[in-house]
Amino acid sequence: xxxxxxxxxxxxxxxxxxxxxxxxxxxxxxxxxxxxxxxxxxxxxxxxxxxxxxxxxxxxxxxxxxxxxxxxxxxxxxxxxxxxxxxxxxxxxxxxxxxxxxxxxxxxxxxxxxxxxxxxxxxxxxxxxxxxxxxxxxxxxxxxxxxxxxxxxxxxxxxxxxxxxxxxxxxxxxxxxxxxxxxxxxxxxxxxxxxxxxxxxxxxxxxxxxxxxxxxxxxxxxxxxxxxxxxxxxxxxxxxxxxxxxxxxxxxxxxxxxxxxxxxxxxxxxxxxxxxxxxxxxxxxxxxxxxxxxxxxxxxxxxxxxxxxxxxxxxxxxxxxxxxxxxxxxxxxxxxxxxxxxxxxxxxxxxxxxxxxxxxxxxxxxxxxxxxxxxxxxxxxxxxxxxxxxxxxxxxxxxxxxxxxxxxxxxxxxxxxxxxxxxxxxxxxxxxxxxxxxxxxxxxxxxxxxxxxxxxxxxxxxxxxxxxxxxxxxxxxxxxxxxxxxxxxxxxxxxxxxxxxxxxxxxxxxxxxxxxxxxxxxxxxxxxxxxxxxxxxxxxxxxxxxxxxxxxxxxxxxxxxxxxxxxxxxxxxxxxxxxxxxxxxxxxxxxxxxxxxxxxxxxxxxxxxxxxxxxxxxxxxxxxxxxxxxxxxxxxxxxxxxxxxxxxxxxxxxxxxxxxxxxxxxxxxxxxxxxxxxxxxxxxxxxxxxxxxxxxxxxxxxxxxxxxxxxxxxxxxxxxxxxxxxxxxxxxxxxxxxxxxxxxxxxxxxxxxxxxxxxxxxxxxxxxxxxxxxxxxxxxxxxxxxxxxxxxxxxxxxxxxxxxxxxxxxxxxxxxxxxxxxxxxxxxxxxxxxxxxxxxx
Numbered sequence: 001x002x003x004x005x006x007x008x009x010x011x012x013x014x015x016x017x018x019x020x021x022x023x024x025x026x027x028x029x030x031x032x033x034x035x036x037x038x039x040x041x042x043x044x045x046x047x048x049x050x051x052x053x054x055x056x057x058x059x060x061x062x063x064x065x066x067x068x069x070x071x072x073x074x075x076x077x078x079x080x081x082x083x084x085x086x087x088x089x090x091x092x093x094x095x096x097x098x099x100x101x102x103x104x105x106x107x108x109x110x111x112x113x114x115x116x117x118x119x120x121x122x123x124x125x126x127x128x129x130x131x132x133x134x135x136x137x138x139x140x141x142x143x144x145x146x147x148x149x150x151x152x153x154x155x156x157x158x159x160x161x162x163x164x165x166x167x168x169x170x171x172x173x174x175x176x177x178x179x180x181x182x183x184x185x186x187x188x189x190x191x192x193x194x195x196x197x198x199x200x201x202x203x204x205x206x207x208x209x210x211x212x213x214x215x216x217x218x219x220x221x222x223x224x225x226x227x228x229x230x231x232x233x234x235x236x237x238x239x240x241x242x243x244x245x246x247x248x249x250x251x252x253x254x255x256x257x258x259x260x261x262x263x264x265x266x267x268x269x270x271x272x273x274x275x276x277x278x279x280x281x282x283x284x285x286x287x288x289x290x291x292x293x294x295x296x297x298x299x300x301x302x303x304x305x306x307x308x309x310x311x312x313x314x315x316x317x318x319x320x321x322x323x324x325x326x327x328x329x330x331x332x333x334x335x336x337x338x339x340x341x342x343x344x345x346x347x348x349x350x351x352x353x354x355x356x357x358x359x360x361x362x363x364x365x366x367x368x369x370x371x372x373x374x375x376x377x378x379x380x381x382x383x384x385x386x387x388x389x390x391x392x393x394x395x396x397x398x399x400x401x402x403x404x405x406x407x408x409x410x411x412x413x414x415x416x417x418x419x420x421x422x423x424x425x426x427x428x429x430x431x432x433x434x435x436x437x438x439x440x441x442x443x444x445x446x447x448x449x450x451x452x453x454x455x456x457x458x459x460x461x462x463x464x465x466x467x468x469x470x471x472x473x474x475x476x477x478x479x480x481x482x483x484x485x486x487x488x489x490x491x492x493x494x495x496x497x498x499x500x501x502x503x504x505x506x507x508x509x510x511x512x513x514x515x516x517x518x519x520x521x522x523x524x525x526x527x528x529x530x531x532x533x534x535x536x537x538x539x540x541x542x543x544x545x546x547x548x549x550x551x552x553x554x555x556x557x558x559x560x561x562x563x564x565x566x567x568x569x570x571x572x573x574x575x576x577x578x579x580x581x582x583x584x585x586x587x588x589x590x591x592x593x594x595x596x597x598x599x600x601x602x603x604x605x606x607x608x609x610x611x612x613x614x615x616x617x618x619x620x621x622x623x624x625x626x627x628x629x630x631x632x633x634x635x636x637x638x639x640x641x642x643x644x645x646x647x648x649x650x651x652x653x654x655x656x657x658x659x660x661x662x663x664x665x666x667x668x669x670x671x672x673x674x675x676x677x678x679x680x681x682x683x684x685x686x687x688x689x690x691x692x693x694x695x696x697x698x699x700x701x702x703x704x705x706x707x708x709x710x711x712x713x714x715x716x717x718x719x720x721x722x723x724x725x726x727x728x729x730x731x732x733x734x735x736x737x738x739x740x741x742x743x744x745x746x747x748x749x750x751x752x753x754x755x756x757x758x759x760x761x762x763x764x765x766x767x768x769x770x771x772x773x774x775x776x777x778x779x780x781x782x783x784x785x786x787x788x789x790x791x792x793x794x795x796x797x798x799x800x801x802x803x804x805x806x807x808x809x810x811x812x813x814x815x816x817x818x819x820x821x822x823x824x825x826x827x828x829x830x831x832x833x834x835x836x837x838x839x840x841x
Contacts, residue, residue, distance in 0.1 A: 009045050010260045010290060011249035012038065019046055022242065023056070023177050023210040028200050030231045031214040033246030034394060038287040039214040042246065043179050046212065050177060057081050057174045062181035067188045070195050073178040074164055075136040081172060082117060082132060091171040092118050114167055161195070162206055169207040176209045183215040184227035193230035200238040217245075217394075225385055248285025260290075268297050274307050282314040292317035319400060326404055328382050333409045342366075342373040343382060344409060344416045346390045347402040350444050358389035360437040364423045365390075406450045417445050418458045425461045426491035429535050431468060431498075439469035456481040461492060464499035476503040476519060483522045490530045497526055497539035505546045513554050520547050520563075534577060541570050541580040545587050552594060564591055568610075575617065582623035585614055589627040589634075596638050608635050615658075625662055629655060629671040636675060640682050652679055663705075670711040673702055677719050684726060693735055696723050700742055710753035717756060720746070721763040728776050740782050747789045761790055761803040768807045772814040777823070780811060805834060 009016070019042075022029045033039045040062065050058045059077025061069050082088045095118045113135045168176055186192050196213065199206055215227040235241045251257045257276055264271040264279070271279065283289045292313050297303045304310050332340045345365045352358050374390050377383045382401075384391045392398045406413050424438040431439075442465035445451060451459060460482030467474035479499045486496035500523040504516055520543060527533075527540035544567040551560040564587055571577075571584040592607035608631050615628040632655040639648035652675055659672040676699040683692035696719060703716035720739055727736035743764075746752065752760055768783040784807060791804035808831050815823035 008259070008263060009038075009041060009287075010263075011251045011256055011287070012042060012247065013256070014250070015244070015247055016042060016045060016049075018244065019212065020049065022244075023050070023212060024175070026203060026208045026210060027240030027242070028196070028211045028213065028234065028238075030235065030241065030243045031212065031246055032217050032228065032231070032243060033214070034217045034396075037246050038249070039216070039246055040181055041287065041291075043181050043212065043214055047179055051080075055175055056177050057168065057172060058177045058179065060179040060181070063183065063185040065185055065187055067186055067191065069180045069183065069186060069192050070161055070178070071136060073180055074161060075132060077168070077176060077178065078136075078164070079132045081168065081174075087172060088118075094171050113164075114171075165207045165209055176207070178209065178211045180211065180213045183213055183231075186227075189226045189230065193227075193234075197230070197234050197237070200234050200241050203238065203240045249283055249287045249290075250285075251280050251283070264290075264293070268293060268304055268310075270303075270305055270307065270310070274310070278307070282310060284314075284318070286318060289314045289317040318396060325382070325397065325400060328380055329401065329404050330408070332380075332382070333405070336412070338370045339373045339376055339380075340409065341412065341416060342369045342390075343377055343401070344405050344413050345420065346383075347392075347398070347405050348413070348417055348420055348441075348445055348448070350440050351395055351398045352389050352391055355388060357437065360434065361441065364420065402448070406448060410450060410453070413450055414453055417448070417450060418454055421445060421454075421458045421461050422492075425465065425495050426489070428465065428468070428495040430494075436469065439465045442466065443469060457485040461485065461495065464495050467499040467502045468495065474499060474503045474506065476515070479503055480518070480522060483526065486526045487529050490533055490536075493526050493530050493533060494535045494539065497523055497536050497543070500526075501539050501543040501546060504543050504550065513551065513556055513559065516547055516550055520544070534574070537570065537574055538577060538579045538583075541567055541577075541583040544570070545583040548587055549590065552590070557594075557598075560591070560594075564588070571614075578618070578621050578623075581614065581618050581621050582627075585611060585618075585621075585624040585627035588614070589631050592631050593634060596634060601638075601642065604635065604638065607631070622662075622665060622667075625658070626665070626667050626671070629658055629668055632658065633671050633675045633678070637678055640678075645686075648679070648682070666706070666709045666711065669702065669706045669709050670715070673699060673712045673715040676702065677715050680719060681722075689730065689732070692726075696735075697738075700738075707750055710755055713753055714756050714759060717746075717759055717763055721767045724767055724779065725770055728771065728774060728779060736779065740779070743782075743786050747786045747793075757790075757794065757797065758799050761787070761797075761800040764790065765803040765807040765810075769810050772811055775814075775818070784808070784811065805831070808834070 019029055019031065023046075031039055031042070043060070047058050047060045050056055057077055057080065059073040059075070059080065061072035061076055063069050066072075082091065095114070117131050117135070165176055168174070180196075183189060183192060196211065199211065213231070215231060217228065231241075231243060235243050251260060257280065261271070261276055261279065293304065293310060295301060296313055304313065329343075332343060342365065346352075349361055349365070350357070352361070374383065377390070378385050378387070382392070384393050392401050421442060424442050427438050428435045442462045446459075446462035446466050451462060454462075460478050460480070463475050463478040464482055467479060479496070482492075482496045482499070486493040500519050504519050504523075523540055523543045527536055530536050544563050548560050548563040548567070551557075551563060567584050567587055571580050574580050588607050588611045592604055592611070595601075595603035595607060611624075611628045611631050615624050618624040632651050636648045636651040636655070639645070639651060655672060655675050659668045662668045676695050680692050680695040680699065683689075683695060699716060699719050703712055706712045720742055723735060723739040724743070727733075727739060746760070764783055764787040768780055768787065771777075771780040771783060787804050787807050791800055794800045808827055812824060812827040812831065815827060
């Protein structure tokens with residue numbers, strides 16, 4: 001086994017298995033991968049692995065700038081075949097017996113070559129490997145002489161290659177596999193591709209073989225683009241060709257990661273103290289990192305001693321493949337042209353993966369730039385050639401350009417970063433799909449090391465975008481740095497205002513009222529300067545609302561009330577802004593609830609009156625109307641607690657009228673259902689059974705009108721089961737019959753919301769248990785029927801089946817206690833039948 005094969009390969013076994021499976025067939029497999037992604041390593045492992053298989057012969061060649069990849073792979077194929085004593089003895093025997101017919105089947109050139117190799121008289125003069133090398137060198141030289149003399153015979157290599165493979169098949173009986181590595185490095189990619197294309201287009205005319213070809217994915221190099229295009233064309237022209245993109249090193253499977261860690265800990269002792277997760281992060285899917293570590297730890301290097309050493313080496317490995325790119329960037333930096341400015345702007349942006357991304361940025365990036373800049377950068381190999389958008393090729397290459405220009409063109413990079421921040425920030429007036437791209441761009445700039453060298457206002461603007469777009473814990477001190485520029489420039493004021501609101505809501509010092517006041521005052525200064533900016537005024541209203549919540553949490557009621565007054569003034573100033581009216585309505589409701597808790601009835605009535613006035617002025621604002629409805633429900637409850645029953649009834653009538661105007665809104669239906677349920681309980685406590693029955697009937701009617709409203713249905717269920725219990729307690733057969741009738745409709749005729757099914761099953765079982773304890777078996781039997789209907793309808797719902805079984809068991813226990821033998825037998829039979837059915841299911 002070679003020295004190379006002793007070095008294991010990690011994280012690509014599945015991919016290697018896929019290629020190994022492919023080579024058993026006739027055709028071609030193209031392995032594409034980025035620079036230093038491990039293509040050569042994988043192909044060499046494939047070669048070593050296939051050498052151990054008796055049924056195949058492998059020829060390998062790697063281009064380092066020379067042509068004739070195919071011939072050199074055939075040379076390696078013949079060398080490995082004829083160098084084996086048993087193989088050559090077999091070939092000699094067949095040659096002696098069938099020389100004429102073999103030469104007739106194959107071409108004369110290939111026949112002469114093989115005859116020269118297998119001739120006994122030559123064996124003592126020169127080793128077989130030398131004869132093979134000599135003959136292939138002559139064949140290659142002949143082809144080169146013909147080409148340089150302008151006498152091109154493109155069929156020479158094609159015919160000879162086919163004849164050589166045919167001879168191999170006849171004399172060895174084995175399946176040939178040719179491995180051609182680094183096609184893009186050939187000095188004549190197109191000629192190489194013509195031969196390969198001729199094979200795959202007429203694969204049936206050739207002896208059975210499989211070709212594995214590797215090429216680098218195009219970044220910006222013309223040869224790489226040619227090689228990839230040739231492979232893509234072959235793939236389109238023939239089903240015998242399959243393209244496989246070499247994957248990143250996959251260490252997700254614990255056995256593979258364990259194998260890597262065992263190997264590294266043996267070769268590099270310092271890895272014993274490093275967690276596997278960090279090793280995976282340093283590798284980041286790039287096998288070249290492992291190779292770099294092992295290279296340094298080899299005989300000529302110095303074994304890394306610390307985790308920091310491994311990090312440095314990993315960075316070097318990731319950067320190594322881009323040295324040529326850095327040379328091109330160096331030339332750009334020295335020229336200080338529009339091309340450099342354009343390149344910096346693109347590098348500071350997020351990597352563009354679609355035309356839509358570029359559409360969002362192009363106007364800003366192209367400004368004051370010559371039209372030829374992008375084309376020129378493509379021709380120089382900095383951008384991907386022939387792409388519709390400016391692209392460096394892929395993520396790592398983008399990061400390399402970004403880092404290089406930030407470090408080596410830092411004055412211009414800082415200037416362009418500030419320009420981009422200004423432009424993007426001025427376009428963010430909310431959080432939508434378009435704004436998200438600008439926010440993402442500012443997030444990228446904010447994360448760059450050079451961001452710390454920008455002016456404070458620009459750093460603040462970038463932080464504002466991060467806060468608005470990503471949420472999390474905002475840096476309020478940095479956001480405040482952007483306030484002066486927001487006061488001066490209306491176009492960025494909305495972004496800064498939104499960031500200040502977020503800081504007010506989730507600032508680090510949650511209980512620091514003074515800090516919150518600073519943020520709020522800054523927000524107010526911006527809002528007062530740009531009074532006609534609607535989005536800004538809405539943000540200010542939201543900030544006041546959130547600050548009011550924080551003030552209440554800090555028990556600073558005076559400040560809370562001041563904030564409410566400020567919000568009221570803004571709402572009156574902008575009556576057409578529905579969002580501001582909604583914030584005011586929510587603040588009024590919160591204050592009303594707080595006043596109820598504080599037993600401040602006067603303040604509670606004031607808030608209700610303010611909500612009523614606001615609702616009258618905002619008839620189409622659903623949030624305002626809903627807050628008003630909730631306030632009526634809360635105030636009615638509070639009136640009951642204060643024994644102001646007439647006041648409670650007036651509020652309920654007001655709620656009915658309100659919901660009647662907006663009954664198509666599900667949330668309004670819910671508020672009325674809550675009010676009816678609460679008042680029905682109150683009526684029972686007041687011993688007013690007639691009123692209670694009227695309210696229950698009204699609740700039942702509401703549920704029928706809004707049967708598709710799950711919230712109303714949930715409240716209806718609570719009222720239904722309570723009514724059954726109340727009716728039995730009171731001996732009211734009329735109410736009992738009505739509720740049991742509603743229950744029958746619910747379990748038989750109506751669709752129950754899935755979320756309410758469990759509540760319905762639990763309510764039936766619980767009410768059944770209560771009826772059993774009271775020995776009201778007439779009702780118990782009805783409830784068992786309803787529970788059985790539900791269980792039959794939902795056989796695959798375990799919770800419902802459990803409630804049915806529990807109800808039967810409790811009923812059986814009660815029947816046994818009362819020595820009701822007939823009831824015991826019926827329930828036992830039911831349970832037995834249920835058990836058999838579950839066993840069958």
